[in-house]
Amino acid sequence: MEIHFLGTSSGVPTRSRNMSATAIRTQGARHWALVDCAEGTQHRILRTRLSPMSLRAIFITHLHGDHCYGLPGLLASAGMLNRTEPMAIVGPAPLRGMIECIMEATQLELPYPIEWVPLERLAQTQVLPDFTVHATALSHRIESYAYSFTEAAVERKLDIGKLRASGLPSGPAWRELQQGRDAVLPDGTVVLAESFLLPPRRARKVVIAGDNDTPELLGAEAATADVLVHEATYTEAILQKVGPGPQHSSAAMVARVAQDAGVPNLVLTHFSPRYLDRGNGLTLDDIAREARGQYEGNLVLARDFDVHQLDREGKLRLIQSRPATIGPWQNDPPSSPAP
Amino acid sequence: MEIHFLGTSSGVPTRSRNMSATAIRTQGARHWALVDCAEGTQHRILRTRLSPMSLRAIFITHLHGDHCYGLPGLLASAGMLNRTEPMAIVGPAPLRGMIECIMEATQLELPYPIEWVPLERLAQTQVLPDFTVHATALSHRIESYAYSFTEAAVERKLDIGKLRASGLPSGPAWRELQQGRDAVLPDGTVVLAESFLLPPRRARKVVIAGDNDTPELLGAEAATADVLVHEATYTEAILQKVGPGPQHSSAAMVARVAQDAGVPNLVLTHFSPRYLDRGNGLTLDDIAREARGQYEGNLVLARDFDVHQLDREGKLRLIQSRPATIGPWQNDPPSSPAP
Incomplete structure (x- = not known):
């Protein structure tokens, strides 16, 4: 299984990080799934080997703009590629009305069908061929969910x-x-x-959570997972300063739950842009240090364009990093014509 | 007057070009105005000296996604900066309902008021302190407009x-x-x-048009303008191949109208991504060559991040180019913490 981080900033983009979007796919598979789709996700996809043509399903954790404002543009661009395969979309109920409202106002007609999967029907719907997907309700200012992806079929070895x-x-x-x-x-x-046949190995399971101020809600899910991807918007110190209003988690809160659940890999993401500014003295090392104080497993801080692979033994490792050689201008056409 | 090109591709983004967005401001002024706001416009703004805090008004030419899907995200990000000054938005009637639908579904509450200016009231409304703005209806698959910006006050010299x-x-x-x-x-x-007082010089005028298959509709506007910014999605040859369905202009069509109107500066933009691909034999030189065959004035092909200045004598010149030294990763935080 592969997890591709396409956006790891919270609220607003920074120069190096976009807002939330995470791709998941079975290693080597052509089709893939996307969890959240912030504005600019299609621009990120442009710089990867992923294609909107082979995107099978989109799961939206919650309807804050930094998790879903890229959806209309991604759907439109997939249409301009003449996609014909259906696209499944899973998310909180008001999502469908919003997208249909946008499609009507902007006269967006797609050459492929959208299959809307209501959250309450997710358990009975096979959205992906290679994973069963399960939603867990979280606690945030708006209805929010975690999606658990479990391998649907596990190969067995001969005795x-x-x-x-x-x-x-x-x-x-x-x-x-x-x-x-x-x-x-x-x-x-x-x-x-x-x-x-030998007993099958345990099916791998990855949990990708939306915004959440009560990581304990994922305790049971995390206990049977190989990887928990969860927001850690800031440290305890900043959380105390900001107050509980925004309903986000600190690194310590998430790390404690991960430790108690015994999940072997914890990926933190959705970092406040204050950690990416220069000159305010805050860095992501603060987040890492705080998490490490509570969690003894494999800790990862997500970065845009990083691809992590979860192997059959449950080990998570970075297999690809941001394409440092791909600047934003490499395909620049010639400058304005000389007079 | 300055014109900042923030997006010059049509339909979909490429690696070097985003979709439509153009900023206009009086040279040296803090406040500025935006014409169109494709997905990713706020990401472009991040790489300029323009700020969402000093953006006074947004003019949407038409409601196709590649001209307006960045609006909710830009409004949200301006809110996260704690903007309090009102933001004027001008555009076709269904825009307001769409934005309000998105704001409701995503629980977006802005700390500043939006001042919706219906197009039919634009002539009677002073949207900007330094320009009078006029809309001209165009011909496209969806209701589309050009906005003409004319200096509101022209300094006079003593005799x-x-x-x-x-x-x-x-x-x-x-x-x-x-x-x-x-x-x-x-x-x-x-x-x-x-x-x-000596007679005032003529007020400068810049026309920025939305998608349009009948550039003649802008003949009168262009005749009194210093600059016409117009789409030239493709050449005549490609237009013939594609057919009239998409209702776009060829370079030749626009150039002929500009020549007949005698507008001294013509800026072409909104190029089909086919000109930016490698290996299909098409380049933007095709567009330039075709336009030059019909137009004898100052021809410019817009590029993302180019800033053009129109001086008091009506001369348009490039004063700033894309920030080649600013790669996408310059603000990257340290990589994931070592174990």
Whole structure:
């Protein structure tokens, strides 16, 4: 599984970070899913190998602008690429009315259907072929959710020792069993796949949360997850200064819950732009230090364009970083024509 | 007068060009105005010296997404800066309902008032202190307008020769007259300003047009303008291939009208991304060559981040280019903390 961070700032963009958007996909798969879609997400996608053509579903955690204002533009651009495959959209109920209002006012006609999946029907709907997706309600100024992505199918290995001991010769029968299908031998004997398959490994699970001031609400989800992606808008000190009004989490709050749940990988994101300013003395090291004081697992601070891979053993590692060689001007056409 | 190009691509962003947004301001003024506001306009503004705090008014030419999807995000970000000054918004009627629908769904509350100016009231409303603004209806798939910005006040010079000849000594009286006020001499004599002021120079006028397939509609406006900024989405050859459906102008169509109107400066923009791709053999030189075949004035092809200054003599020149030294990553915080 891969997690692509496309925006890691909260509220407003900075020069190096856009607002929330996170892509998730099965490694090597063509199709992918997006969690949140801030303004400028399509501009970020332009600088990755992801394509709006193969985007299968969009999950919106909550309707604050810094998590959804990029949705109309992304839908429009996918339309201009002549996409025809349906796009699933999952999110709080008022999202559909808003998008339809925008589409009407701007006469946006899409060459592909949108499949609106109401949150209350998410559990019964197979939105993605490779993940089951589950929503957990959070606590914020506006209705907000976390989405848990769990592998839908986990490959199983043959118990080679047991097969050898059984005397069944390797060949077509083994291959059938490996696919999970019972094998019928030339003499008509049926060999049950279940008897020769090792127990499946645990399905990997990634939780990507929206804005939330009560990370404890994700305790149970995190306890069975490999990765928790959660906002840590600021440190405790800044949270105390700002007050509880904005309903965000501090790094310490999230880290404590992650530690208690025993989730092995914690990715913090959605950082206040105050950490990215120069000269105010605050840096993301403050966030990291505070989280590390509470959490002993693998801690990651998300950055735009970073791609993390969760391998089958549950280890999360950075496999790709921001394309430092790709400046914003590389495709610049020639300057205005000389007179 | 300054014209800042913040987006010069049509339909979709490219790596070097965003979709439509153009800033206009009086040279040296703090406040400024914006014509169109595509998704990502606030990201462009971040890389200029313009601030959402001093943006006085936004004019939307038409409601296609590539001209207005950045408006909610820009309004929200100005709010997060704690702006309190009113923001005027001018545009086709359905714009207000759409923005109000988005604000309601996303619970966006702004700390400053929006002053909606219906197009039919624009002529009677002083939206900007330094320009009178006039709208001209265009022809496109959706209601579309050009906005003409004309200097509201033109400074006048004293007729020094006539003053000297009159025997009026230089000093406070001259200064009064220069301000356009009648001067009262110590002996009670009133000297009329009008008698000693040279005729004012012509007020400068810049026309910034929305999407339009009939540039002739701007013939009269262009005839009294110093600058016409108009889309030239493609060349004649591509227009023939695409067909008239999208209702855009070719470079030749616009250039002919500009030539006939005698407008001294023509700025083309809103280029199809096909000219910015590599490897398809098309370049913006095709657009320039075609326009030059019809137009003998000063031709400019707009580029993102270019700032053009129109001086008092009506000469338009490039005074600032894209900030080549500002890469997208310059403010990057330290990478994820080492374990």
